Amino acid sequence: MFLARLAGIAVFDPAGDQVGRVRDVVVALWSGAGRPRVLGLVVDVPPRRAVFLPITRVTTFDSKAVIFDGRLNMRRFSQRPAETLAIAEMLDRHVRGPDGEEYVVIDVGMEPVRGREWRITKVAVKRLARARRAGGVGRRRAETLILDWDEIHGLHVAAEQQGAVGLINAFEKLKPADLASVIHELSPKRRGEVAAALDDERLADILEELPEDDQVEILGKLDADRAADVLEVMSPDDAADLLGELPPEQRERLLALMEPEEAAPVRRLLSYADDTAGGLMTTEPVILQPDATVAEALAQIRNPDLNPALAAQVYVCRPPTETPTGRYLGTVHFQRLLRDPPSTMIGAIVDPALSPLRPSMSLHTVAGHLATYNLVSAAVVDEDGHMLGAVTIDDVLDHVLPEDWRDAVLDDGEPAGSTEFDSEAESLRGGR
Template structure:
């Protein structure tokens, strides 16, 4: 390696950009793969899990890495884009070692793994040599204050190979704190079932709700079933009503009703309404939380509403003008205002003067194909859904239409898709050699 660092803490690698020899970014680091060895021998680093488009984890042998910096990894040679499949002899550092409870060899006191460090050897191998741990009471290694962090040699702790139940997940969550929900969902999907549950349980309600919305259906059901009923209800409340309805619609009737009963009435009501519609209709596709303003709202007030960073970009593209009440189902629907029109008008102007009344709204019973045709015909990313009495029920966004037009398992297909290329001989030889060791 050219100028390698003397020590690298692995959790800090999460999310770092990976560049090929030409300087083009090919992906980001998601984890470090190591081979645990017998006794106190330090684990050998096999390589990195790198996520490349479209959300596919691939394996980069550590021998190919030439530069490790605070904000970049550079490798030489060719990156094999065959999907990474973890083997029984391999361990993921961030996904499986962080938050593990191990013991100090000299005292037997329990400590929690916060991070591990790897270092290069003169033979170009990398070994895990240090463990950053935290514990709560005084010990022989100077861990005097509650939560004090100390870096120890690898052979000063034991218990990494034992199966641990109830392993925490704070370290994993911290490592991926800035990751987009869709990308974090890909990481969660790849974890072993035990760790997937532990990480999901440790996420806060809002973050878990965002991740659930991006996971394949089977993962959603599995995780929700592992949560306490009250916690599951809280997470469902944090999800978009349409996503919550889709998930609840896959559960047995008794379980669905129990969770709906545990939800706050005002949160459960729109979900119950959505469950009355078929999945492949405008009513089943819509969200009940579009941006709605009264006719006397100003352009400035309306623009402030769509500036909300938590708002779905498709929902922010247009605003629906209705007479009070403005919560769905609203008072009489008057029309739509497109955000580009808002940008062209003076801030004090009223939205009632710029409403598009020529665009017919969707009806809740319209089919998926009819909704898709409507959006395509008028070049829209969302459309209002209005009942026969003229009340706005919600809005259908293009992302939900695509979600239902694609094959049912499209999320899992994206996460699990493997390239058609064969295995890289060098990579396979390296990994097989580590299995023999």
């Protein structure tokens, strides 16, 4: 069983209920101890909590599912010094083969040795292509091989520099929030390597889901031009929040490197206090002119890349429709769009009775407004009636929850599992 193929696979209990998905595989990679012993799986269970599932509790490995015996300790997983995460830390390592050639690890394979004990026995590697030599010998194409564990050298030695292509490929299908959870648990060094290997759009999506400390750390490891490119891809409100955490000199340097049309809305957002409607809003809601039809409005909110809170309504304004807009006319909620004929002009069905927010309104006032009118988003309009943006419920929650809410886990009582199980799990991992 090759371990990278397990990443993201669903984990089921004996009743067929899914309890989570595989994040990684815990291995005891001790130098001189022979083939490494597989200790268990790291499983992500809702809400974004990583727990340890001992390998002895797994009853079935399949290409699409992992089934265990039903007992799972819900204590949050914490990696120990003697443990290695196979996917996060072994993939992309440079090693030496039996021929002395240098290879890069693309996967590792485990096999059962007795009962439910598993050991790492195989390593899938890719031979690094040789550069063209002065004597005229051509470049050799990269070659993929399956080697025995005993044939490779270098995995017991800490890597000074490590790629991240294999890790990224293993988690390719994860949603940004789930991949952010994986990256958050990596070492700072490994986080930097993964960030360097991600494309700008994927990295921007992940940064928006990470705690502020991780965001600042990762952005600081990118060169200034790359950091500016990533900020341009982020939504303006998230980019403003991140830049607001940086020293003024660094913030201004990055804004200067951004394209002027991308930097302008971010600068506007930075001019407002964090805990006001202006500081909370996004400058990219769905805005249409009053002569647009219901059909056009529905086409806009069907965009799968649109935040669900922003897709819940369209805002109707006189041109221009880029923020700050012409005169704000009102809001049309998606339920109203579903009730009217497609040819209806949205200017005729706006809800003018719902008062917009002002940019200076406090966080408390904004939260009360959304709660009072059962809204997931609300327009922010200046004193002259121009729409500046919209505040969404997710941004409000982000500010009213504790600062470390992304790290927090829900702990409802005692961890699941019997005392016998807890003792066995600790014994298997070399409990202390």
